[in-house]
């Protein structure tokens with residue numbers, strides 16, 4: 001029988017492989033310390049971030065939309081500047097700054113690349129971008145880092161909204177359709193989505209994450225439904 | 237981004253509070269008990285007796301270091317287990333006497349999560365606040381004592397910011413409380429895992445009833461520790477079985493681990509004063525250089541001196557997130573740790589930094605460097621070749637600009 005293994009040392013393939021199945025846990029650490037916590041694409045974006053706003057560039061960079069979002073999750077924050085051509089409605093340029101971990105920085109960088117490549121993405125398309133698209137682009141993120149990629153599409157939405165306001169197209173402003181679930185505690189479906197992204201799996205986690213007291217009994221089934229829904233959506 | 241290119245990248249370990257390597261003297265002491273002297277110490281034949289003797293010797297060594305008798309030492313599978321045994325063991329054995337425990341909020345998770353678990357069984361926990369340097373006041377501890385208080389647990393030295401708590405003073409105050417109130421409660425437990433390499437652990441001087449120590453922080457093996465239990469303390473075992481460790485901790489003894497642990501403990505205690513001076517120099521050197529070369533930094537915890545472990549440097553770099561810093565440092569072979577929420581599984585920022593009354597933004601940018609036996613100033617030089625640039629680069633891509641205030645950081649929009 002011919003032996004397949006030529007050498008005991010496995011040479012890790014340096015080529016960047018897109019992950020097909022995002023449901024798989026992405027953690028490429030290997031016992032030889034060769035792998036990395038994140039995929040090669042994430043690593044590349046992290047060490048070579050694209051399109052970020054450099055020192056001293058703020059004054060020069062022309063933009064007509066700015067979005068600033070923060071996540072209560074771990075305190076990460078992001079600002080996105082976009083330049084949209086009003087005629088073609090394509091995003092011609094963008095800049096960003098992010099305060100956060102490796103995957104937050106990489107997510108923003110990847111997003112910035114996606115929206116300006118191929119002579120720019122149309123804003124209608126851009127508004128359809130989902131965190132999943134960023135995840136795909138990055139080759140996935142470890143489960144507990146999924147929430148870092150969510151900030152990007154939120155910042156993009158708010159930057160485009162800003163553009164709509166700046167160009168007096170108020171009817172086109174997307175109102176975030178937050179629905180209040182628990183009136184007393186003012187907990188919305190968005191809050192639940194956020195909590196799930198931060199790892200909440202049950203009511204107890206939810207309570208802890210949102211720092212609220214006991215939920216109203218009548219809304220508990222609804223809360224549980226949403227918990228299940230978002231958990232399935234992101235980790236399912 | 238143009239980060240400095242180094243001719244030679246080498247491993248620089250600056251995370252000794254996480255765990256330490258095993259030093260050769262310890263490894264040598266352990267070696268015979270891995271391959272040759274493998275017998276179960278409970279067995280009667282010669283090989284078993286040899287190992288039983290080795291464990292007795294180890295127990296004597298540890299007892300001597302703590303200034304106590306060997307029968308007060310119980311070997312466990314590490315610091316976490318010792319903490320668990322102390323807390324659950326005392327809580328369960330004395331529940332009829334009371335269900336109240338006093339502690340501080342910046343304890344290690346081994347203590348905090350054990351206490352949280354007890355809460356579910358109806359125990360009440362009082363967390364006494366610490367000051368901005370992480371130090372608890374003796375009077376505040378005493379004031380928290382109630383008639384139903386059975387246990388007080390306060391760490392000797394903090395693992396994140398190196399704060400040394402006034403254990404001897406607290407111990408004395410508790411003793412006085414017991415005398416005036418004619419009671420044997422509350423018992424006093426301290427987790428001394430981080431302290432063992434640098435501080436005197438004489439249990440008589442500290443007036444503790446229970447003391448946790450382990451091997452993995454003092455150049456000994458991981459997964460082995462001990463709990464000192466003063467004679468007469470009412471405590472129940474948590475692990476049941478063959479009755480080893482005078483039934484306080486059943487399970488075949490981790491013989492090589494115990495031998496190595498005792499050796500490491502002995503060496504750590506004899507060299508602690510010298511080591512204190514040596515690592516303090518390195519730690520101060522790092523802090524001096526950071527202050528000079530990196531703007532907007534803050535030393536977390538007490539100033540260097542008697543209230544701080546000499547090997548600990550915990551610095552907040554404003555406006556930057558810790559995990560990002562760690563990942564960059566890792567590229568240069570530098571190993572350290574952070575209190576950022578992004579690296580913790582719960583996505584919560586360091587409870588130690590926030591427990592000292594600092595806003596969570598400070599935890600986010602906090603980096604802990606802990607020095608040890610193999611470090612020299614050259615390691616600081618190596619770190620500082622790249623670190624200022626890493627911070628600069630990450631600040632450039634950060635939208636957050638914190639203004640250092642007394643209590644609360646202000647976020648400015650850029």
Ligand code: FES
Pocket residue numbers: 074075076099100101102103104145147148577578579
């Ligand atoms: S930004 Fe905090 S975990 Fe990613």
